Every structure is written in structure tokens, then in C-alpha cells.
């Protein structure tokens with residue numbers, strides 16, 4: 370049996386994709402819409418307070434195209450907290466004007482492919498903890514997709530030796546690092562949590578960098594031979610002002 374990579378696991382992640390029920394929003398009167406908007410303001414404030422207290426992080430992006438209208442990405446310490454956030458939102462008046470489109474549950478993950486560490490507990494290292502419990506960047510754009518590593522007879526990632534996988538991941542990391550300062554990645558593991566093995570969440574101020582990075586990675590063996598990809602979502606940062614503008618009739 371090949372040796373499994375060791376992972377460090379951080380905050381749990383919920384990617385909650387919603388659409389806006391424009392018919393319901395338009396059918397509501399000014400007062401009802403004001404109540405909905407007030408709800409939204411309270412949610413945004415609560416999520417910002419959690420981020421301020423460093424007990425979680427939330428980012429909201431509008432989604433371009435017909436797959437959804439917006440996504441709320443929550444990182445929290447426990448699955449229970451994610452569940453509670455989701456339910457609280459569902460119960461709100463604002464949620465009456467939205468519909469669920471897609472969701473993804475995973476946990477922020479770092480693996481030991483590229484470094485064995487120096488023997489000290491990684492949880493004592495601020496730079497490791499900052500990656501396991503990241504404050505989501507509020508860049509102009511987001512890109513999200515789920516992925517697997519292939520398990521076909523000829524191309525089975527899980528039957529490669531640790532050394533082979535390390536060599537392959539080194540090349541993956543090199544391509545990734547050439548996008549330093551342009552694209553920030555948050556890899557979340559989801560084996561046993563959702564339908565794919567990983568969620569890939571990318572942040573950038575220039576959406577073209579998503580295309581360049583993902584295209585370049587397709588030529589790297591880790592992706593070319595072993596990568597399998599789900600649906601891609603791309604979007605634009607939504608601040609409170611952006612949300613108010615979006616909902617203006």
C-alpha cells in the first residue's frame with residue numbers, strides 16, 4: 370500500500386451558492402425590501418465581527434453566468450458553526466428572496482509533500498496557522514471548482530509511491546509559486562465531506578490570471594495526467610454597497 374500524505378487541517382469551509390428570486394424581490398413592496406436589506410446588513414456585520422475576532426472568515430462574491438447569483442464563503446472552526454450559519458441565513462427574511470443553487474463542504478488543508486518540518490509542532494508556528502486559519506482575501510475576483518485525483522488503472526494517483534507524488538507535487542508547487550502576488554490559493558480537502566476530493570478557491574485582482582494559471586497547470590503532470598475537475602464558478606467581490614447596488618430596482 371502506498372503511504373498516505375499527512376495533512377494539517379484548519380478551518381472548515383462552506384461555499385454556499387445562491388440565486389436571487391427576482392420575481393419575489395420585485396413583488397415585495399419598499400417596506401418588505403427594506404426589512405430584507407436590514408437582515409443582510411446584520412449578517413454582513415456579524416460575519417465581519419467574527420473575522421475581526423479571528424474566529425473565522427467570510428467572503429461574498431457575485432457569480433458571473435447562470436450557475437448562481439452569489440456565493441458566501443464561510444470558514445469556521447467547526448462544522449456545527451457552519452451548519453448554524455446556514456440555518457440562520459435560511460430563516461431570515463432576506464433568504465426568502467433567494468434560492469439554493471449549490472454548496473460545497475470541505476476543510477482547509479496543507480499536506481506534507483514538500484516539507485517534513487523541523488520537528489516543532491506546526492500548530493505552534495504562526496505562519497502555518499495563518500495558512501490553516503486564513504482570513505479570506507477580499508480581492509476583486511474569486512474562482513472556485515472542486516477536483517479529484519484520478520484513480521484509473523493506468524493513471525492512479527493513489528497507487529503512486531510517496532516519492533513519486535512528492536516529485537510531481539514539487540513541479541506543481543513551482544508553477545503555483547510563479548503566480549505569487551497575482552493569485553492566492555486556498556486548497557480545502559473534502560474526501561468524506563463532499564462529492565469531490567478537494568475544493569480549489571482562487572483569489573485575484575485580475576481574473577485573467579485564473580485562466581493563465583489553470584491553463585499552465587494543465588500541462589503539468591499532476592493536472593494533465595491525474596486532475597479531474599468539476600464545475601467552475603467565477604465572480605466579483607460583493608461589499609455591502611455592491612449588494613445594495615445589485616438589489617436596486
Ligand code: VOV
Pocket residue numbers: 374478479480481482483516518538541542544545546548552553554556567569582583586587592596
Ligand atoms: C496559486 C498558486 C498555487 C500554489 C503556490 C500551489 C502550491 C501547492 C503546494 C506547495 C502544495 C502541496 C503542499 C500543500 O500546501 O498542501 C499544493 C497542494 C495542492 N494543490 Fe496547489 N498550488 C497552487 C494552485 C493550485 C491550483 C490552481 C490547483 C488546482 C489544479 C488545477 O490544475 O487546476 C491546485 C490544486 C492543489 C491540490 C488539489 C493540492 C493537494 C494535493 C494532494 O494530493 O494533497 N493548486 N499546492
